[in-house]
Amino acid sequence: MKFLLLWLKGCAMGTADVVPGVSGGTIAFVSGIYEELIESIKRVDMTALRLLGRLRFKELWRHLNGSFLLPVLLGIATAIFSLARLMTYLLVHHPIGVWSFFFGLIVASALLVAREVGKWDWRSVVALLTGAAVAWWITAATPVATPETWWFVMLSGAIAICAMILPGISGAFILLLLGKYQFILQAVSELNVPVLLCFLAGAVAGIVSFSHLLSWLLKHWHDVTVATLMGFMIGSLNKVWPWKEVLETYTDSHGKLQPLIEANVLPDRFDWGAVLLCAAGFALIYGIDIAARAIARKRR
Incomplete structure (x- = not known):
């Protein structure tokens, strides 16, 4: 039952990481496995490599907290590979509805993250505004086209x-x-092994090194770090605004025209469907949070 529960939490994290707006870290946080996840990832170190080299698998399993890490990682992988094809289809055929849903998700996630700031002082406010400004600039300045x-x-x-x-x-x-969301989704849905191996190699290197940095930042600069993250999410809303006007296009490697530079515009008419999907995204995040808090109260 413990394995199944951790697998389900991993599935929820993987689902979140497929959707550009919900954080897998947020799901880990509200489901009560965040701190153990950080500490387990930090254990992928030289000691783990030495144990692996000496084929001491039982000690390696205990060192890595394998009974926790394995089901969570399996759950993440299950969700990513099962949802990639669906997300590719929806982004092509129902873009406004999808981006409206994402918009609501990001707004709700930002508000939930704000509650994790223990004290709002001038440093937290500056961090919030800086994060928002940097994210807004990145979303406005970075074109969709990047190297493959x-x-x-x-x-x-x-x-x-x-x-x-x-x-x-x-x-x-x-x-x-980075302009690689649909590219990676397509690689997952088509099982493009070379691309997936390159992506996985970078992911392993990134998460092992970053877990140590994140642990230090949250320990010594918690409120400033969280406020920066919230600002980054607010600034990101520029990217997921559903209604866009394409200003410039480019031809991709398959000979298809793709948007290169876009500008946000207002919709031609009031779209109830988009509003409802935005509200649904907002409600989903708060529903998860309310459920997690209810479970936590029962455990006490």
């Missing part, structure tokens, strides 16, 4: 996977900023 070479795929994996352990910023959203 192996080194950039590895870099994308290293940066995006770090978001999985951040309560408040989505790995899928980072891929959006």
Whole structure:
């Protein structure tokens, strides 16, 4: 039962990381496995490599907290591979509805992350505004077109996977900023092994190194770090605004025209469907939070 429960929590994290707006770290946080996840990832170190080299698998399993880490990772992988094809279809055929849903998800996630700031002082406010300004600039300045070479795929994996352990910023959203969200989704749905191996190599390197940095930042600069993350999420709303006007296009490697530079515009008419989907995304995040708090109260 413990294995199944951890697998389900991993599935929820994986689902969140496929959606550019919900953080797998947020799901880990509200489901009560966040701190153990950080500490387990930190154990992928030289000691683990030495134990592996000496084939001392039982000690390696205990050192890595394998009974916890394995079901969580399996759950994440299950969700990612099962949802990638669906997300690719929805983004192509129902873009406004999908982005409206994402918009609501990000707003709700940002508000939940704000509650984790213990004290709002001038440093937290400056961190919030700086994070929002940087994210807004990145979303406005970075074109959709980025290299599809192996080194950039590895870099994308290293940066995006770090978001999985951040309560408040989505790995899928980072891929959006890097212009690699649909590219990686397509690689997953088509089982493009070379691309996936490059992405995975970067992800492993990124998450192992970043877990140590994140642990230190949250321990010594908790409120400033969380406020920065919240600002980054607020600034990201520029990227997921559902209604866009394409200003410039480019031809991708398959000969198809793709948007290169876009500008946010207001909709031609009031769209009830988009509003309802935005509200549904908002309600989903708060529903998860309310359920997690109810479970926590029962355990006490």
